[in-house]
Amino acid sequence: MRPIGRNKMPPAAKKSSRGTATRQRIVEQSASVFNRHGYAGTSMAELMDATGLEKGGIYRHFGSKQELAAAAFDFAWTAVRESHQQGLETCPDAISKLTWMVRNFVELPQPLPGGCPLLNTAMDNDDGNLLLRDKAHAALAQWRSTIVEIVSQGLRDREFRPDVRPEDIATILIAGMEGAVMVARLEKSRSPLKTIGAHLHAYLETLKAS
Amino acid sequence: MRPIGRNKMPPAAKKSSRGTATRQRIVEQSASVFNRHGYAGTSMAELMDATGLEKGGIYRHFGSKQELAAAAFDFAWTAVRESHQQGLETCPDAISKLTWMVRNFVELPQPLPGGCPLLNTAMDNDDGNLLLRDKAHAALAQWRSTIVEIVSQGLRDREFRPDVRPEDIATILIAGMEGAVMVARLEKSRSPLKTIGAHLHAYLETLKAS
Amino acid sequence: MRPIGRNKMPPAAKKSSRGTATRQRIVEQSASVFNRHGYAGTSMAELMDATGLEKGGIYRHFGSKQELAAAAFDFAWTAVRESHQQGLETCPDAISKLTWMVRNFVELPQPLPGGCPLLNTAMDNDDGNLLLRDKAHAALAQWRSTIVEIVSQGLRDREFRPDVRPEDIATILIAGMEGAVMVARLEKSRSPLKTIGAHLHAYLETLKAS
Amino acid sequence: MRPIGRNKMPPAAKKSSRGTATRQRIVEQSASVFNRHGYAGTSMAELMDATGLEKGGIYRHFGSKQELAAAAFDFAWTAVRESHQQGLETCPDAISKLTWMVRNFVELPQPLPGGCPLLNTAMDNDDGNLLLRDKAHAALAQWRSTIVEIVSQGLRDREFRPDVRPEDIATILIAGMEGAVMVARLEKSRSPLKTIGAHLHAYLETLKAS
DNA sequence: ACCTACGGGACGTCCCGTTTAT
DNA sequence: ATAAACGGGACGTCCCGTAGGT
Numbered sequence: 001m002r003p004i005g006r007n008k009m010p011p012a013a014k015k016s017s018r019g020t021a022t023r024q025r026i027v028e029q030s031a032s033v034f035n036r037h038g039y040a041g042t043s044m045a046e047l048m049d050a051t052g053l054e055k056g057g058i059y060r061h062f063g064s065k066q067e068l069a070a071a072a073f074d075f076a077w078t079a080v081r082e083s084h085q086q087g088l089e090t091c092p093d094a095i096s097k098l099t100w101m102v103r104n105f106v107e108l109p110q111p112l113p114g115g116c117p118l119l120n121t122a123m124d125n126d127d128g129n130l131l132l133r134d135k136a137h138a139a140l141a142q143w144r145s146t147i148v149e150i151v152s153q154g155l156r157d158r159e160f161r162p163d164v165r166p167e168d169i170a171t172i173l174i175a176g177m178e179g180a181v182m183v184a185r186l187e188k189s190r191s192p193l194k195t196i197g198a199h200l201h202a203y204l205e206t207l208k209a210s
Numbered sequence: 211m212r213p214i215g216r217n218k219m220p221p222a223a224k225k226s227s228r229g230t231a232t233r234q235r236i237v238e239q240s241a242s243v244f245n246r247h248g249y250a251g252t253s254m255a256e257l258m259d260a261t262g263l264e265k266g267g268i269y270r271h272f273g274s275k276q277e278l279a280a281a282a283f284d285f286a287w288t289a290v291r292e293s294h295q296q297g298l299e300t301c302p303d304a305i306s307k308l309t310w311m312v313r314n315f316v317e318l319p320q321p322l323p324g325g326c327p328l329l330n331t332a333m334d335n336d337d338g339n340l341l342l343r344d345k346a347h348a349a350l351a352q353w354r355s356t357i358v359e360i361v362s363q364g365l366r367d368r369e370f371r372p373d374v375r376p377e378d379i380a381t382i383l384i385a386g387m388e389g390a391v392m393v394a395r396l397e398k399s400r401s402p403l404k405t406i407g408a409h410l411h412a413y414l415e416t417l418k419a420s
Numbered sequence: 421m422r423p424i425g426r427n428k429m430p431p432a433a434k435k436s437s438r439g440t441a442t443r444q445r446i447v448e449q450s451a452s453v454f455n456r457h458g459y460a461g462t463s464m465a466e467l468m469d470a471t472g473l474e475k476g477g478i479y480r481h482f483g484s485k486q487e488l489a490a491a492a493f494d495f496a497w498t499a500v501r502e503s504h505q506q507g508l509e510t511c512p513d514a515i516s517k518l519t520w521m522v523r524n525f526v527e528l529p530q531p532l533p534g535g536c537p538l539l540n541t542a543m544d545n546d547d548g549n550l551l552l553r554d555k556a557h558a559a560l561a562q563w564r565s566t567i568v569e570i571v572s573q574g575l576r577d578r579e580f581r582p583d584v585r586p587e588d589i590a591t592i593l594i595a596g597m598e599g600a601v602m603v604a605r606l607e608k609s610r611s612p613l614k615t616i617g618a619h620l621h622a623y624l625e626t627l628k629a630s
Numbered sequence: 631m632r633p634i635g636r637n638k639m640p641p642a643a644k645k646s647s648r649g650t651a652t653r654q655r656i657v658e659q660s661a662s663v664f665n666r667h668g669y670a671g672t673s674m675a676e677l678m679d680a681t682g683l684e685k686g687g688i689y690r691h692f693g694s695k696q697e698l699a700a701a702a703f704d705f706a707w708t709a710v711r712e713s714h715q716q717g718l719e720t721c722p723d724a725i726s727k728l729t730w731m732v733r734n735f736v737e738l739p740q741p742l743p744g745g746c747p748l749l750n751t752a753m754d755n756d757d758g759n760l761l762l763r764d765k766a767h768a769a770l771a772q773w774r775s776t777i778v779e780i781v782s783q784g785l786r787d788r789e790f791r792p793d794v795r796p797e798d799i800a801t802i803l804i805a806g807m808e809g810a811v812m813v814a815r816l817e818k819s820r821s822p823l824k825t826i827g828a829h830l831h832a833y834l835e836t837l838k839a840s
Numbered sequence: 841a842c843c844t845a846c847g848g849g850a851c852g853t854c855c856c857g858t859t860t861a862t
Numbered sequence: 863a864t865a866a867a868c869g870g871g872a873c874g875t876c877c878c879g880t881a882g883g884t
Contacts, residue, residue, distance in 0.1 A: 018860080019867060038334075040251055043850060057869040059852065122396045123333035124248075140396050171393060171405045176382075179389025183381060186332045186350050195381045203413070232841095254879060265880080267841045275879065438882085439845065458754075460670055463872060477847040479874065542816045543753035544668075560816050591813060591825045592806075599809025603801060606752045606770050615801045623833070652863095674857060685858080687863045695857065846881075852874100859868070 023061040026051050031072040031079075035114035038124045039069050039132060070131050076117035077139045083111045084143075094154025098147070098173065098204055105177050106197035115185055118143070119178050144170040160207050169207070176200055233271045236261050241282035241289075245324035248334045249279050249342060280341050286327040287349045293321045294353075304364025308357070308383065308414055315387050316407035325395055328353070329388050354380045370417050379417070386410050443481040446471050451492040451499075455534030458544045459489050459552060490551050496537035497559045503531045504563075514574025518567070518593065518624055525597050526617035535605055538563070539598050564590045580627050589627070596620055653691045656681050661702035661709075665744035668754045669699050669762060700761050706747035707769045713741045714773075724784025728777070728803065728834055735807050736827035745815055748773070749808050774800045790837050799837070806830055 029050045034042050044055060044065060051058065062068040084104050091097040114120060121136040144167070151166035180196035239260045244252050254265055254275060261268065272278040294314050301307040324330060331346040354377075361376035390406035449470045454462050464475060464485060471478065482488040504524050511517040534540060541556040564587075571586035600616035659680045664672050674685055674695060681688065692698040714734050721727040744750060751766040774797075781796035810826035 019869095022868080038248075038250075040248075044852085045850075054870045055852080056854090056856095056871060060868065063852095065851075119392060120333060122392055123330060137396055140393065168405045168409070171390070171402045172386075172409050175389030175393050175402060175406050176386055177389065178392050179385030179387065180381070182329060182332055182388050182392075183350065183385050186347055192381045192385060195378045196385050199378070199382050199413075203409075206416075253877080255877080264842050266843070266882090269880075270841065439847095442846080458670075460668075464874085465872075474848045475874075476849060476876090476878095480846065483874095485873075539812060540753065542812055543750065557816055560813065588825045588829070591810070591822045592829050595809030595813050595822060595826050596802075596806055597809065598812055599805030599807065600801070602749060602752055602808055602812075603770065603805050606767055612801045612805060615798045616805050619798070619802050619833075623829075626836075673855080675855085684864050686860090686865070689858075690863070842884085844881100844883085846879105848878080848880105849876105850878095851876085854871105854873085856870080856872095857868105858870105859866105861866085862864080 019061065022053075022057070026053065026058060026061055026068065027071045027075045030068055031076045031117075032112050032114065034069055034072045035076055035112055035117050035120055037114075038120065039066075039129055040124070042069075066129065066131055069129075070135055073117060073121055073132060073135050073139075076112055077135075079111040080117060081139075081143070083108050085146075094150050094157065094159050095204055095208060097150050098169075099201055101147075102173065102177065102197055102200045102204075106180075106193045116178060116181050119181055140174070143174060147173060158209055161209050164207050172203070173200060232263075232267075236263065236268060236271055236278070237281045237285045240278055241286040241327075242322050242324065244279055244282045245286055245322055245327050245330055247324075248330065249276075249339055250334070252279075276339070276341055279339075280345060283327060283331060283342060283345050283349075286322055287345075289321040290327060291353070293318050295356075304360050304367065304369050305414055305418060307360050308379075309411055311357075312383065312387065312407055312410045312414075316390075316403045326388060326391050329391055350384070353384060357383060368419055371419050374417050382413070383410060439481065442473075442477070446473065446478060446481055446488065447491045447495045450488055451496040451537075452532050452534065454489055454492045455496055455532055455537050455540055457534075458540065459486075459549055460544070462489075486549065486551055489549075490555055493537060493541055493552060493555050493559075496532055497555075499531040500537060501559075501563070503528050505566075514570050514577065514579050515624055515628060517570050518589075519621055521567075522593065522597065522617055522620045522624075526600075526613045536598065536601050539601055560594070563594060567593060578629055581629050584627050592623070593620060649691070652683075652687075656683065656688060656691055656698070657701045657705050660698055661706045661747075662742050662744065664699055664702045665706055665742055665747050665750055667744075668750065669696075669759055670754070672699075696759070696761055699759075700765060703747060703751055703762060703765050703769075706742055707765075709741040710747060711773070713738050715776075724780050724787065724789050725834055725838065727780050728799075729831055731777075732803065732807065732827055732830045732834075736810075736823045746808060746811050749811055770804070773804060777803060788839055791839050794837050802833070803830060 026047075030042075030047050033046050033050050037046070042065075044058070047058060047065075047068070048054060058068065062071065084101055086104055086108070088097055088100055088104075091100050110116075118136055118139050121132055122140070124132070147170040148166040151160065151164065151169050154160045155162070155164060155166070176196050176199065177193075180192045183192040184190055236257075240252075240257050243256050243260045247256065252275075254268070257268060257275075257278070258265060268278065272281065294311055296314055296318070298307055298310055298314075301310050320326075328346055328349050331342055332350070334342070357380035358376040361370065361374065361379045364370050365372070365374060365376070386406050386409065387403075390402045393402040394400055446467075450462075450467050453466055453470050457466070462485075464478070467478060467485075467488070468474060478488070482491065504521055506524055506528070508517055508520055508524075511520050530536075538556055538559050541552055542560070544552065567590040568586040571580065571584065571589050574580045575582070575584060575586070596616050596619065597613075600612045603612040604610055656677075660672075660677050663676050663680045667676065672695075674688070677688060677695075677698070678685060688698065692701065714731055716734055716738070718727055718730055718734075721730050740746075748766055748769050751762055752770070754762070777800040778796040781790065781794065781799050784790050785792070785794060785796070806826050806829065807823075810822045813822040814820055
């Protein structure tokens with residue numbers, strides 16, 4: 001909407017301590033606001049309130065609102081991803097890994113208020129936000145590839161029926177979970193999440209090699 | 211400072227066909243913009259461009275941007291719904307009805323640019339838009355109830371296994387399709403839709419009474 | 421300090437009613453703030469508080485803070501001048517006119533808080549404020565010329581000793597009164613004003629033609 | 631947010647002549663800037679220019695801008711006072727002392743650029759500068775008491791008419807001279823000073839005991 | 841139905857006074 | 863004593879949604 005404008009780069013490489021801590025604080029506190037209100041829906045004034053800093057204090061650490069939003073998305077997505085993956089390494093095989101991932105998604109409390117940052121960002125229909133759109137795209141690709149990886153390993157281990165296609169499994173799991181989040185949000189109820197969780201568990205069972 | 215909702219009521223029902231036609235034109239052309247940019251992301255200026263009218267011309271027909279957005283959502287949802295239902299009445303039984311509905315969703319060209327207005331509106335994380343949020347909620351409820359109706363009829367007709375729960379079917383279908391839309395949008399590809407379509411078709415098959 | 425920058429001219433000629441009234445309100449309420457805090461010492465935020473408007477509301481009517489300050493000074497000086505001149509026309513001769521003017525200055529309540537806008541503006545040592553400096557200069561010249569006029573008329577009427585020099589009388593009256601204001605402000609007491617009032621009255625008596 | 635007055639006390643008294651000399655240099659060079667631009671109108675950057683030091687170099691000697699301004703005012707007022715008093719001790723009686731003081735004020739070149747620091751500081755309408763305001767108040771009181779002292783001595787010596795009131799003389803002299811400075815500044819001319827000088831000389835004559 | 845005025849408020853830049861690390 | 867980092871906050875532009883006047 002507004003021509004992007006070359007901001008003078010804020011200190012790219014940081015070594016000190018106070019500023020770095022402040023920057024981190026800004027990111028964390030902003031992430032929650034962005035996730036609840038969207039990029040365009042979040043004003044600098046809200047960010048000032050959330051961080052307790054003035055405009056100058058924020059703009060010292062980030063060249064633009066968009067840059068801050070990008071950092072906030074990274075932070076949010078990392079948190080969400082860690083929540084998804086939590087305990088995954090203890091699962092012995094691919095199917096239990098996927099089951100566990102769905103379980104994490106459905107049962108764990110959301111790591112930051114406002115729901116899934118991937119869904120929120122993907123749907124934040126602002127034209128110019130190519131940066132944010134790309135980040136969401138990359139996050140989805142990463143998530144997808146994690147699942148593809150697990151399924152591929154499972155295929156190699158003959159856990160799955162040989163006709164199982166890893167990309168399709170990823171699509172079905174991700175779409176199911178994200179769609180459930182959307183329905184849950186609109187209906188203000190967690191039960192759609194549980195329903196989808198059960199459905200996907202059952203579905204994964206059907207993929208086992210006979 | 212500024213009293214809210216103090217708009218004098220614009221002529222709700224007009225008899226003159228000229229005015230009514232203009233109003234309808236505004237709704238249709240605005241719906242596309244709202245669906246692409248979201249409520250907050252759409253400015254009156256864009257609406258002026260889309261309709262070819264001046265601000266005053268639009269405000270003659272709608273008391274506020276929000277009122278127009280509500281009308282636009284109604285229009286959009288009606289169009290989408292008709293697309294979903296198209297040809298449904300020719301289906302002989304519940305399962306084919308549901309299959310056909312999924313098919314419509316996956317294969318038909320989207321009735322208006324910007325994707326599913328329900329998903330878009332649900333995710334348009336703006337605080338104050340209670341009106342719009344309610345409309346999205348109602349639309350989801352209506353969609354859900356349509357599916358529940360079909361499944362219930364199917365149960366009565368012993369098409370389905372008796373343990374099938376209509377509400378769950380609705381959740382699974384809707385979440386799957388909407389999630390697929392979101393993935394498709396982010397990946398700029400229709401293939402996630404096809405994948406989910408195939409998945410849901412197969413899933414519906416498993417519900418058949420043995 | 422800050423390069424002046426060509427603001428696009430706000431509506432130079434006004435015809436309407438609402439905006440004009442708002443503009444006047446802004447001027448009046450700002451005048452008090454400027455007179456108390458000085459030009460540089462007054463922030464737009466204070467002006468927003470004082471007027472109850474937002475930044476955009478103020479900048480619609482004035483192209484810059486400086487422009488607003490100029491209008492506020494005009495308003496303030498007019499008010500002060502009217503206070504000085506009040507009842508002057510009923511005085512029969514030059515000496516009583518001058519005596520009355522001093523009396524007004526010393527005894528009347530100050531028309532707007534913060535003291536004499538001429539003194540305040542003259543001492544507001546900001547470099548770039550040529551506009552304001554000029555206005556103060558012009559105000560002083562006007563005041564001086566009013567006194568010169570009265571004395572000249574008195575000379576023509578043989579009220580004064582013939583060696584009286586109008587310009588000097590003006591200087592003595594103005595400097596005495598303004599100096600008294602400064603002392604009064606610093607000592608937070610009106611008594612310096614009274615003292616100077618009495619001194620100037622006595623002084624004027626000594627000028628009478630024998 | 632920012633705790634005020636948390637400056638760690640800078641070394642108040644230094645023994646090293648090097649540091650003391652630097653401190654004195656800063657005070658002298660800053661005094662001129664403060665006297666020309668006012669407290670708020672003077673930036674640390676200007677002070678850096680004037681002193682040839684970096685910010686840190688200044689802050690090594692003064693805990694805050696305000697502290698430096700206070701020292702600068704003291705320096706300035708001492709200089710001005712010395713100029714006023716110069717040669718006063720050689721005057722044989724009270725009237726000639728006062729006449730000489732006025733003469734010094736009117737004819738001597740100003741000891742530092744920017745005019746009278748008392749007037750400037752008194753009119754520097756900044757709210758929070760209580761420190762500076764108090765200093766100006768004290769300077770005025772000192773000046774006033776000097777004059778009162780002289781007049782009182784003169785009364786005791788029967789130089790003056792017995793109805794002369796020392797406090798009033800002080801007010802009349804100070805207000806007249808300071809008012810003249812203000813007019814002179816605005817008109818960029820020294821002639822108002824001369825006019826007031828002549829006026830006050832004549833006035834003092836009228837106070838002589840008959 | 842147009843056009844313009846109106847007041848709101850977001851955004852980002854600049855620079856200020858101060859603190860910290862050298 | 864320097865130099866850079868820090869957080870504060872003022873300023874002014876732009877554009878938004880809305881209200882009137884024509």
